[in-house]
Amino acid sequence: DVQLVESGGGLVQPGRSLTLSCAAFGFSFDNYAMYWVRQAPGKGLEWVSGINWNSGGIDYADSVKGRFTISRDNGKKSLYLQMNNLRPEDTALYYCTKAGTHYSYSSYMDVWGKGTTVIVSS
Amino acid sequence: EIVLTQSPDTLSLSPGERATLSCRASQSVTSRYLAWYQQKPGQAPRLLIYGASSRATGIPDRFSGTDFTLTISRLEPEDFAVYYCQQYGGPPLTFGGGTKVEIK
Numbered sequence: 433d434v435q436l437v438e439s440g441g442g443l444v445q446p447g448r449s450l451t452l453s454c455a456a457f458g459f460s461f462d463n464y465a466m467y468w469v470r471q472a473p474g475k476g477l478e479w480v481s482g483i484n485w486n487s488g489g490i491d492y493a494d495s496v497k498g499r500f501t502i503s504r505d506n507g508k509k510s511l512y513l514q515m516n517n518l519r520p521e522d523t524a525l526y527y528c529t530k531a532g533t534h535y536s537y538s539s540y541m542d543v544w545g546k547g548t549t550v551i552v553s554s
Numbered sequence: 555e556i557v558l559t560q561s562p563d564t565l566s567l568s569p570g571e572r573a574t575l576s577c578r579a580s581q582s583v584t585s586r587y588l589a590w591y592q593q594k595p596g597q598a599p600r601l602l603i604y605g606a607s608s609r610a611t612g613i614p615d616r617f618s619g620t621d622f623t624l625t626i627s628r629l630e631p632e633d634f635a636v637y638y639c640q641q642y643g644g645p646p647l648t649f650g651g652g653t654k655v656e657i658k
Contacts, residue, residue, distance in 0.1 A: 476650075477599065477638055477640075477649040479648060491645040538644050538647060541599075542604075544598040545598065
């Protein structure tokens with residue numbers, strides 16, 4: 433089965449760091465761009481960051497630029513999001529998602545993980 | 555950044571009725587790069603439509619998309635949920651604010 437499993441969320445104080453991970457199963461991970469999408473409590477979806485299949489293209493939402501770093505390890509079929517200088521407004525459920533088209537950097541998202549929760553609070 | 559505005563915010567309908575959801579873009583974006591998702595409480599979003607009109611795997615044909623509109627021809631009880639549009643014409647990728655389809 434095609435599956436994405438996120439981990440690494442938790443409660444963290446403002447200004448601290450956290451790294452999210454996403455393990456991919458059941459598809460050729462190195463053929464697809466991957467994304468992080470977040471959803472604050474009771475709110476809509478917000479694209480956070482994307483990385484293309486070979487890490488040659490990376491983008492961030494303005495709200496996280498300079499604080500978050502996306503990366504991937506194709507050998508381990510894993511996606512990461514390093515989050516520094518966390519703010520209360522980063523509190524959200526973070527989803528790992530897969531691009532729907534081979535090698536395309538900008539895409540729809542055809543597979544979603546269940547998400548991992550990040551709470552930023554003192 | 556392309557801002558997507560969905561309307562209405564909430565749609566109150568009965569099972570069996572037709573639902574029409576709209577998504578408007580702040581800048582020119584071809585509908586070819588528009589997707590729709592369904593999200594039920596406590597669940598991750600699920601892809602319904604991509605390329606404006608192509609149904610994702612396993613999506614019933616009561617769901618259809620044309621240009622910037624999602625139509626559910628006859629609402630089933632399991633269709634009451636929140637629906638999001640997303641554009642992927644280029645980074646940053648953006649989502650609309652969502653339309654909640656609720657039981658009247």
